Amino acid sequence: MAESQRSAHTLDPDAVHLGLDLGTQSVRAVAVDGAGRTVGAASRPLTGRREGVRHEQDPEQWWTALAAACREALAGIAPERVRGLAVDATSGTILLADGRGTPLTPGLMYDDGRAHAYTDRVNTTGAAVWEASGYRSMQPSWALPKLLWLLNQGQQRQRGRQGQLPAGTRLLHQADLITWRLTGRQTATDASHALKTGYDLVEERWPEAELAALGVPERLLPDVVRPGTVLGTVCDDAARVTGIPVGTQVVAGMTDGCAAQIGAGALAPGAWNSVLGTTLVLKGVSPHLVRDPAGVVYCHRGPGGTWLPGGASGSGAGVITRHFPGADLDALTRQAAASAFGSPAVAYPLTGAGGERFPFRAPAASPFVLGELAGEAEHFLACLLGVAYVERLCFDYVDHLGAPVRGPVTFTGGGARNAYWSRLRADALGRTVRLPERSGSATGMAVLAATASGATLEEAAAAMVRVRAEVRPDPARTARLLPRYLDFVDELTRRGWLDPAVAAHARRKAEQ
Template structure:
């Protein structure tokens, strides 16, 4: 009858969830968060994180017996960082995951740290990663007693009431050496980051401490509850989806597409579009984020009833093998399964109406998803395990079937794959996922043959100079195998 608390600290909201060992949600609540954006800058007030987290946990635990609560874990946005003082108070606003104010510092970061970044498989850092932003925060020197803190570190420090370690997952974009599981101090010293401002690092799932009396009073989490090191929001969603075994993958399709899986060995990607987190058991969690996804539907079919379009598409076109295909880029430039800053959306063929336009977008997203798996296979990752679909796109039965047909294999849908559930699973420990993660349905391929339009789409990406020929050739080989 034990209960674990998972907290998802996102960009727009914080969500708390109390879950028992069978996966039943006994209480859940969320609170909105606000941001300030100004050009490349995106900031949040860390104190708001704590206030709204406390309000969410109090509500979520309202009907949960205190004696049943066994642990709490928090996930947070990847690459968000700030400076805090020795008492855990914020010295700066939080520079959020997509803040790009430190773009002019990235070249120096990548020059000094080139050997480490290449060894870790991701080749280079990006402007929105945490290490360039930390250099920006330290541009005028190190304030006395300052500590670097990721988003989850800040709230874990409040929960415990003392300094806490950071987890390897949130520390990835700050430059932690995931192989040796320590900071590369020679690189960081050369960049001007003193060792004393950095927290210790531990694997996700490590006990950080226990909820202190002051935190218990404001959050409703019982004093003494173990606080477990969490992970990033993307890895939390993967845990919530139950993609935990080598060869299994979580494909999250919402505004954009994100794939995350499990491998025994670290994946090295010459393009730098795939990077790996470290799992609690020491295995690796490779993944990548595409710039394609369902966000194109609202842009290209404004005001349309998407559920109605889905029903019409199913009735009129089935898999739509002979229909046009759209490359559904949400914004200019592609990040995964290839890197092409000049990539733009296109459509092969001419849709006759909005139903065909809808099918073309859905099919293009499914083709990119298939191409991601082809590229991961080229890199040596196992892709033969369970594929779990999550995200807003799974509300469309037509799209779920189309994705199974394009992949040519069954896909799994979960009852609940929220990041907050993933954190409850992490807090409960490695043996808990089997019972806490529940399957809603498995969608088998219908037998529709979409190989020819898929290969035509791959060829067009190659012809435009975006997809490397090695990746295109491997996709062809796997498709005709």
């Protein structure tokens, strides 16, 4: 009997597992049965406030939007079928709450950069811990610098007369607020969401001495458990609001990138999931902790003792939205496909003004076009090629760090819906890629929730994640694309953004 068939019998095919995803623009709820069929799905929009480097959301909106999405997703599903749920959220999004779970602050979002003034202090004080954890340093948007901002500047109006935080104040990650509301009490956070707050994934503890030196009170910090741990069950009040049956098991989740990786079924050592949305996010599996002296790649803990290295780029499909608003993208795709790579132009596809984060760190990086453009269709193709080349460079970079990269590759995200772009990306990589039948962070959380029924994560993914298609590269097209890729790498190096050692490794890989 095939492995997938054996795994399919591990789960009750009639049981329903609920995945909840707190994104930037919306909340999504997906109900998936043990055979991988989506039996309910819904979403609700979220709004935020952006001002310069600041990005906030109202935490109460997270709860009201999620409750509405759950009610719709579960409508018509017999309560006894619903067995468990898990929640993912944006990485590094935090708030302070009182002892009853009522928010005291806005939610400081994953890309909020207001804590820049605290980053040097964080990186100096915790240098040994961050080095041992493999990422060397934190960025201003990480949760720990933002926590210092909240404690020392951001919320003085909330402090008591003696300059102290209100009694019972707690640090919550975005997902923690939801699990508190669902269970009716504060729950532990998961190690995935706690990573950017400074949780030591190697020792699996909060680094008490370093946090104390930074002025973070120990009483502020939640307990931490591994993803997949049962945190509690849905309480009566939450059931009335969300429609989730009382007693449904609440399972500790992961951050959105890791959730998407689970949803793609990329769980074996050497497997990688490439999520092409507004930005490009690459997540893989390694049997060992991958350490990056440049601090570009960092690892989460994975199931069964594995590690999940990855990074999030400042480049991605957002370059299309930026340069072609309102354009007929299907028509542009047809024109690009008909060109047979006749245009030599390549666009460096940064999506905004924030510089690059992966596969190199360059805050001053800016978009450019290598070559001449002869019209809108050539510009469009140049952007598609640029993303494909950044993606290949991401793989070359993690290979340079010693991460295993020869396992299966999965494409997910909105960009994967463009069949021509997926083929172009596969040609640029020179690798066969898989396209799941359905994917996304919410689906990943449904798979993780299924482990509460006794299945391993690998067994749950084998039963619930289905491959829709495979895209195989054309060796002739790969050969035509590689010289221009190396020109692109050389230009990044010439501008001082890419380490020459990484460029040399990329060249060696291309010559192989």
